[in-house]
Amino acid sequence: MPTLSADAHVYAAIADTTRRGILDLLAERPRSVNELVAAFDVTQPAISRHLGVLRSVGLVQVRTEGRQRIYEFDPEPLSEVVDWLSAYDRFWRKRLRALGEYLERT
Amino acid sequence: MTRNLRYEVFYPHPVEKVWRVLTDSEAMASWLMPNDFAPRVGHRFQFRTKPAPGFDGIVNCEVLELDAPRRVAYSWRGGGIDTVVSFTITPKDGGTALVLEHRGFRGARPLFVSLILGAGWKKIIRINIPNVIAKGINE
Numbered sequence: 001m002p003t004l005s006a007d008a009h010v011y012a013a014i015a016d017t018t019r020r021g022i023l024d025l026l027a028e029r030p031r032s033v034n035e036l037v038a039a040f041d042v043t044q045p046a047i048s049r050h051l052g053v054l055r056s057v058g059l060v061q062v063r064t065e066g067r068q069r070i071y072e073f074d075p076e077p078l079s080e081v082v083d084w085l086s087a088y089d090r091f092w093r094k095r096l097r098a099l100g101e102y103l104e105r106t
Numbered sequence: 107m108t109r110n111l112r113y114e115v116f117y118p119h120p121v122e123k124v125w126r127v128l129t130d131s132e133a134m135a136s137w138l139m140p141n142d143f144a145p146r147v148g149h150r151f152q153f154r155t156k157p158a159p160g161f162d163g164i165v166n167c168e169v170l171e172l173d174a175p176r177r178v179a180y181s182w183r184g185g186g187i188d189t190v191v192s193f194t195i196t197p198k199d200g201g202t203a204l205v206l207e208h209r210g211f212r213g214a215r216p217l218f219v220s221l222i223l224g225a226g227w228k229k230i231i232r233i234n235i236p237n238v239i240a241k242g243i244n245e
């Protein structure tokens with residue numbers, strides 16, 4: 001099976017439904033915590049925790065605007081994750097070669 | 107947009123032999139992965155391998171097509187992808203031409219379909235998609 005070199009923490013970060021929802025919203029445009037809290041049926045501390053996880057893997061950046069902290073989506077850490085197709089490309093090339101070798105020795 | 111992988115390979119062995127290797131559970135374990143495949147349309151089975159980040163090591167499959175000794179296709183679900191794999195073989199020059207298709211990649215996970223619509227995705231498209239397109243076939 002393909003194995004990908006992306007950091008396992010990135011996978012863990014995007015395995016959570018709420019965090020994926022947060023990323024979807026931030027991919028549309030940067031938002032404040034309050035906007036995110038309004039969009040989900042969870043408490044502000046819970047959203048802040050999710051944002052902390054996303055920041056720790058680099059999927060979310062934060063900047064201060066006046067009294068507000070604005071969160072922004074940064075797709076860079078996903079560049080490895082998205083590449084399933086080339087992972088499977090490597091996988092099938094190897095497997096087809098193994099098939100040929102199996103035919104040779106049986 | 108779905109993307110597919112397609113390979114054409116020639117094996118200097120008769121179609122019947124290649125067919126056996128494509129549809130025999132033990133043979134498949136040797137060249138592909140350990141499995142509980144059975145050559146019967148509707149049969150549900152699994153490939154099992156080492157877990158990796160983002161992937162529990164299990165591929166869930168169902169036999170979708172079986173046309174001996176010509177074509178076998180099964181669904182391939184695991185690690186967040188829901189795809190179909192097919193093997194089609196034809197006699198050629200005293201051997202066998204095999205076409206393998208792995209169809210239905212939609213980015214990596216459903217998540218990315220919505221992310222692609224986001225402006226932040228431009229970076230990934232620039233870095234990564236040309237690379238993917240070079241290797242895959244677009245539909």
